[in-house]
Amino acid sequence: MTKETKIVIANWKMKLGLPESLDLAKDLRAQKLRGDVEVTVCPSFVGLSEIGALLNKTKIKLGAQDCFWERQGAFTGEVSATYLREVGCSYVIVGHSERRQYLNETDEMVHKKIKMALAAGLTPIVCVGETFQQRQEGSQDYILINQTTKALEGIDVGLDQQVIIAYEPRWVIGSGRAIDPSQAELAHQIIRQSLFDIFPSSLINNNFSIIYGGSVDGNNVSHFTSLDNTAGVLVGNASLDAKEFVKIIQNV
Numbered sequence: 001m002t003k004e005t006k007i008v009i010a011n012w013k014m015k016l017g018l019p020e021s022l023d024l025a026k027d028l029r030a031q032k033l034r035g036d037v038e039v040t041v042c043p044s045f046v047g048l049s050e051i052g053a054l055l056n057k058t059k060i061k062l063g064a065q066d067c068f069w070e071r072q073g074a075f076t077g078e079v080s081a082t083y084l085r086e087v088g089c090s091y092v093i094v095g096h097s098e099r100r101q102y103l104n105e106t107d108e109m110v111h112k113k114i115k116m117a118l119a120a121g122l123t124p125i126v127c128v129g130e131t132f133q134q135r136q137e138g139s140q141d142y143i144l145i146n147q148t149t150k151a152l153e154g155i156d157v158g159l160d161q162q163v164i165i166a167y168e169p170r171w172v173i174g175s176g177r178a179i180d181p182s183q184a185e186l187a188h189q190i191i192r193q194s195l196f197d198i199f200p201s202s203l204i205n206n207n208f209s210i211i212y213g214g215s216v217d218g219n220n221v222s223h224f225t226s227l228d229n230t231a232g233v234l235v236g237n238a239s240l241d242a243k244e245f246v247k248i249i250q251n252v
């Protein structure tokens with residue numbers, strides 16, 4: 001993936017069963033997608049193998065929605081990053097706000113998951129973002145710096161590895177109303193700035209990408225992807241409709 005390549009990641013969350021997931025994957029497989037966009041779909045764990053097999057001969061990549069922070073062991077119900085790699089994943093979402101909110105995922109857990117994802121050869125998609133209340137209080141910059149730093153400080157990122165940071169204002173996710181692109185741009189600058197306190201600039205320039213997520217659709221996507229510090233988008237609801245998702249890819 002070159003720096004010019006835009007990133008479009010679909011987070012299917014727990015919104016589809018297996019038959020619908022396979023249908024959606026088949027619909028996407030039938031499309032002629034732009035070559036300069038890296039498209040990834042993140043289905044539920046149980047669909048990964050089958051969907052991976054369906055997309056095998058396409059350029060669409062496979063991602064998981066989470067992974068565990070230990071390599072292996074007695075952790076009933078968890079899925080290791082190595083396992084995800086074995087079933088064909090290239091990416092894994094880490095620290096999505098829904099997991100932070102409903103499953104009490106902490107910055108420390110996110111940090112450990114990133115470490116394990118990289119060790120397994122996966123590219124982590126690290127989600128950060130403030131709540132509505134934090135924005136109202138004016139603490140969003142602090143939240144972004146804090147989440148980014150706690151997630152990534154002390155992590156070894158190899159020259160052959162990539163890290164994607166998804167800025168997702170929590171209150172916008174699933175709302176159908178994206179934030180003003182200028183606010184996303186400011187947030188991305190803050191995130192990028194906090195990376196400079198942790199990593200050398202050459203690594204940030206070559207191995208880190210910042211993307212936006214939160215009610216992206218086919219009409220607003222280009223407002224975000226045309227921003228300076230924005231390498232692409234993470235898409236929830238609008239990725240569940242093949243036509244809308246293809247529109248996003250076309251308009252990116």
Ligand code: PEP
Pocket residue numbers: 011168172173174175176213214215216234235236237238
């Ligand atoms: C998400 O869940 O990561 C997301 C961006 O959702 P939506 O596009 O529905 O806001």
